[in-house]
Amino acid sequence: MPERHELVVSRIVLDVLKPHTPTIIEFAKSISAVKGISRVDVSILEVDTNTETVKLVVEGAGINFEQVEAAVKHLGAAIHSVDQVVVEKISK
Amino acid sequence: MRRWLSNSIESIRTMLRYSGKSEMVRRYFFTNGFDGAISMLGVIMGLGLLGNVENFIVVTAGLGAALGMFVSGFMGTYVTESAESEKRMRELREVLLTDVSNTVFDEAGRIGALVAGLLQGSGSLVFSVCVLSPYIASLFVGGLGAYSLPLSVTLGLVVLFLLGMLLGRMTRQRVVLTGIKMATAGVATALILILIDWLL
Numbered sequence: 001m002p003e004r005h006e007l008v009v010s011r012i013v014l015d016v017l018k019p020h021t022p023t024i025i026e027f028a029k030s031i032s033a034v035k036g037i038s039r040v041d042v043s044i045l046e047v048d049t050n051t052e053t054v055k056l057v058v059e060g061a062g063i064n065f066e067q068v069e070a071a072v073k074h075l076g077a078a079i080h081s082v083d084q085v086v087v088e089k090i091s092k
Numbered sequence: 093m094r095r096w097l098s099n100s101i102e103s104i105r106t107m108l109r110y111s112g113k114s115e116m117v118r119r120y121f122f123t124n125g126f127d128g129a130i131s132m133l134g135v136i137m138g139l140g141l142l143g144n145v146e147n148f149i150v151v152t153a154g155l156g157a158a159l160g161m162f163v164s165g166f167m168g169t170y171v172t173e174s175a176e177s178e179k180r181m182r183e184l185r186e187v188l189l190t191d192v193s194n195t196v197f198d199e200a201g202r203i204g205a206l207v208a209g210l211l212q213g214s215g216s217l218v219f220s221v222c223v224l225s226p227y228i229a230s231l232f233v234g235g236l237g238a239y240s241l242p243l244s245v246t247l248g249l250v251v252l253f254l255l256g257m258l259l260g261r262m263t264r265q266r267v268v269l270t271g272i273k274m275a276t277a278g279v280a281t282a283l284i285l286i287l288i289d290w291l292l
Contacts, residue, residue: 019188078189
């Protein structure tokens with residue numbers, strides 16, 4: 001009998017363009033409120049007059065990308081690209 | 093209750109910051125307060141110089157002026173700041189090249205304009221009613237009627253001085269000097285009114 005397992009997203013790295021407000025601290029705290037996320041890492045890559053480009057790393061057990069995308073959008077930011085995804089196989 | 097109040101204040105502060113209105117609100121609360129106090133000083137002095145004007149009439153005229161200043165402050169700021177928020181949203185949309193409706197900025201723009209309007213309006217209302225308060229008190233406390241005018245004028249000057257001090261503290265200037273400047277404006281208003289009364 002084949003082993004039954006579930007695929008869960010455990011890490012996503014995103015390239016995000018955001019305004020200067022909210023700050024990256026507030027931004028990280030808000031993203032961490034998304035269900036399934038246990039760790040958020042935000043680093044500034046580039047700063048412009050009105051915006052900043054950040055690398056957003058979210059980690060957790062079973063991340064829902066749509067929810068992360070909605071949270072990012074709600075904060076007035078835009079996802080430019082999904083740069084890395086880690087999916088894990090969890091045995092049921 | 094205390095926690096709820098502190099959370100509410102914090103979220104209003106955040107909204108004002110996101111909408112870019114926090115500095116403006118702080119500054120204009122005092123400016124409108126100054127307007128309110130000076131205008132009420134003018135109303136009280138003007139009616140006081142006429143002589144034989146009942147305190148009830150002064151209170152009615154004063155409250156009417158205070159309400160007018162509240163509505164004017166609220167509407168003026170709300171309409172202006174709503175338009176400003178729209179402009180900010182347009183700029184943000186152009187910079188981010190994405191739809192920014194239903195974001196924190198959208199909420200902050202709407203709530204920020206409303207809070208800014210309420211704070212501006214209440215700035216003039218609170219300080220003008222404060223100057224009028226001896227007249228209001230005289231309607232309930234017998235024997236205070238004769239002292240209402242000097243009390244109101246004194247209170248008006250004290251309010252202006254305190255407003256000046258707060259403004260000076262906020263803008264990191266010499267607090268006593270800014271306080272004196274504001275109070276001088278009140279004295280000047282009173283002197284001009286006395287002069288007009290004397291000339292007429």
